Amino acid sequence: MNSSLLVRACRGELTERPPVWFMRQAGRSLPEYRKLREGVPMLESCQRPDMVVEITMQPVRRYGVDAAIFFSDIVVPLKAAGVDVEIQPGVGPVVAEPIRTRADLPRLRPLERDDVWFITESVGALVQELGTTPLIGFAGAPFTLASYLVEGGPSRHHERTKALMHSDPDLWHELLARVARISSTFLQVQIDAGASAIQLFDSWAGALSRSDYERFVLPHSASILREITSVPRIHFGVGTAEFLPLIAEAGADVVGVDWRLPLDEAARRVPGKALQGNLDPALVLADTSVIDAEVDRIIAEGRSAPGHVFNLGHGVLPSTDPDVLAHVVDRVQAAGGDSGA
């Protein structure tokens, strides 16, 4: 497993071509996923090993990508730790009782391994089924999870979250420490069950200034990432070009880069780190000639880094045509003249 193309690229080894997978490759853009999910609420599907295995496998079978990404949702560990959270279709995660005061804090108890027996079972079954294809584990980063807990749901401006971190830094740090422990346990369970790499996903980090990220977020993401030594760590936040070195400093073997920053420039900002990215997911809707040129450009720019994992610059959009992603996989896998692994 440790000799997979993915792990070698993550470790900064020279590979004949970049491994390729897509954030959100499992999910809404696939008709076989939509069929399977009919009548099953999102969080239920994440708690049923049979569904997690099938959904995680769907894009592996369809595309022949070089890695599977564990199908889950960033709020799954919160729910498993007793938070009353549901995913409302068309809205996103909705938290029944937001956490905004010191009195709310005890409601956020630690995650026990037994709470996520279904994760252990799902990962174990997946590793068997995947064979030589590596499985990437997955967790939301403390800032992004805390934003859902404080706002009570998705938020465009994160105003309560930002007001809390600045107005009561002690409470903020206690909240983030608790969230970080939950994310850490969630990742460790996946690693222990056989995940070959992990990705810590900080969807909303780009809403912060560099100094706020450094002061209020970095220590907590670092507390998760520094404990992970046995598998490569991919650390990704959208819109974080301005503080990419802090994303690396928090702990990363691979720094995820969105589509806004060319990989050669990213390589200058985080020297010595492997990079992941960064095709604009919107451009998957453009003409094939445009996509081909972008893929080639990104592969060329990725050579500036010690290792490159080809991916989109953010998750697959629901409107994406799976045949186009299949074409992207073919093009990346044809680069370097061999199919890798």
Add this chain to the structure above:
Amino acid sequence: MNSSLLVRACRGELTERPPVWFMRQAGRSLPEYRKLREGVPMLESCQRPDMVVEITMQPVRRYGVDAAIFFSDIVVPLKAAGVDVEIQPGVGPVVAEPIRTRADLPRLRPLERDDVWFITESVGALVQELGTTPLIGFAGAPFTLASYLVEGGPSRHHERTKALMHSDPDLWHELLARVARISSTFLQVQIDAGASAIQLFDSWAGALSRSDYERFVLPHSASILREITSVPRIHFGVGTAEFLPLIAEAGADVVGVDWRLPLDEAARRVPGKALQGNLDPALVLADTSVIDAEVDRIIAEGRSAPGHVFNLGHGVLPSTDPDVLAHVVDRVQAAGGDSGA
């Protein structure tokens, strides 16, 4: 009028303190606004001079800000030019027939001055009523307007827009040239009627990479801004720290900066330009001591630029307490020990 504190700061003159106004100071956060708007659709309110004058004046009376911002909406000139667009509450602008092919292009006709008689009338009345307080004119930038036209409404990922610009650059440039002419006329009408400065607002520019902005957007924003020589030009896009020099290059006496980038760093990126910003609008919900420290920091960092216009780093959030904005105005106006021009 030309000796107003705002215009002097925009021109890069040393001022005793920064002038202060807020993007979206007129509108949803004010109870007097919500009362006035009861039963009146958004775009109707923008087309009625009595309402435009009253809504524009409300924050000037309440806060004593150093500038009024013309109350309008970025789609007003599109509607005046015959586009079937409405603002749906809770959604945003919805375009009945999106523009996606060459055959759609002729539907976007030029804006004639007679189409916006209500703008001329509103600005004229406002300039009288405002006295020595300058009025800032306002238009949406071509990329942001085009995104609404192509997507048919607000879009998180702008995928059709990005696909179009890459897949059919000729059509894209023709579309943006048409939109730019409309924005240009809309601004010229406001200047001719007495606006003391203008702001070109590119809400969505931050969704683009630097190279896409440079190739597909900059020439069109520049075509608007280079024609404006009689009043200062403020050019602002959210999340544009990575290509701030291009925002300046497109044409700007004042570069607007969101909350993510400290003004002293912004000043290094666009030397010689005045700056506008950049209090995080979310932090207006924090404790007063936090707000005061942020205001003082921003005023201090703003001294790195030749001129500084104090503002938020994006528009006033609907949940903002007007009393807090009043406090911010007081604090900025007390800086330098005098209440300015």
